[in-house]
């Protein structure tokens with residue numbers, strides 16, 4: 001028994017200890033089949049694209065950094081970028097086509113490189129290609145921007161024309177939806193993207209403000225594409241903005257953190273740690289978008305030069321009004337605006353505020369923030385604050401307009417009667433729906449149905465209630 005065990009053991013040991021030639025054999029096999037990427041070769045992970053009115057951005061996601069070079073294409077309008085990588089098991093490139101780009105292809109060559117070919121719709125369109133390093137869990141990216149300079153100039157002229165034609169009485173508000181394109185901003189507890197939520201709220205705010213007499217509102221970005229922070233500030237200046245409001249949504253590692261907050265620029269930088277961290281996070285957008293940041297002396301020079309004290313005081317007043325208004329519909333994190341070194345608030349003579357409308361990392365707030373009805377309420381609350389700041393009357397809400405959409409095609413005569421209000425009541429602080437109902441000799445139920453009120457406790461001072 002013993003000797004049998006010993007011979008088994010010897011056999012096993014011999015098998016586990018390969019001779020010199022066996023080692024070479026294994027090594028050869030290993031090198032032959034070891035994937036190129038495991039030795040530092042880049043793999044193409046995917047391709048994505050975003051279109052703005054004057055620029056298209058195509059992003060190739062890569063597993064490793066690559067060196068790339070532009071090679072000449074067959075046609076004048078063709079841009080070819082070559083880099084050493086493996087095009088492994090990638091989803092077929094979906095058709096990329098917009099007002100600037102006619103098509104994009106990716107193909108492997110026999111010498112282990114990948115060719116990125118892009119056909120411009122017009123050879124005069126400019127292009128830039130650059131590499132972005134791995135950041136925030138995102139892969140290395142080869143970014144190709146195609147720009148239509150004449151469309152860009154035309155849009156710029158249009159913005160400047162607004163400034164000339166607005167006259168003394170009209171006020172221009174520029175609304176900035178944070179992030180966009182490949183920069184999603186905060187990602188919610190259940191995966192909601194900040195960039196989508198804030199664009200929806202910004203559009204709602206624009207609509208509300210444009211219904212207010214004497215106010216014209218414009219958006220920095222109108223779709224899902226990236227804009228550098230400086231571009232956003234530039235746009236506000238071109239419009240001759242009287243006020244700039246940048247909309248964001250927050251996130252925190254603690255899912256119970258909640259509430260809206262407002263930020264204004266500080267002269268000396270961040271006034272507290274939370275504000276500083278947040279400013280770093282929002283400012284990193286510039287890096288994410290691949291826009292090179294200039295040295296800080298630029299910021300400092302502007303800060304020193306501008307008539308900044310007045311602007312900051314105005315911004316603080318605006319921030320306070322926005323918070324006061326938001327407080328009537330949701331929690332606020334801080335009762336007054338915080339100050340920090342946000343680049344997007346840098347326009348020297350435009351009162352500017354950055355509003356964080358709530359925490360996407362809080363499941364309850366996330367659910368509300370992506371709800372169109374709540375988005376409309378946020379927009380209305382901010383519109384009222386903006387109009388108060390500008391000394392204008394805010395257009396009145398939302399509720400009646402929404403009810404038009406929700407109305408069934410044929411109304412019974414009773415409903416028709418109920419839905420044509422004779423008068424309005426402006427809600428006073430602390431006033432309840434039942435108090436209003438008894439004032440006008442009607443019922444809470446009728447008021448709720450007429451005004452589409454789901455939560456009577458959410459009445460806010462200044463809100464107009466239709467009275468049957």
Ligand SMILES: [Zn+2]
Pocket residue numbers: 178179185186194248249282
């Ligand atoms: Zn943000």
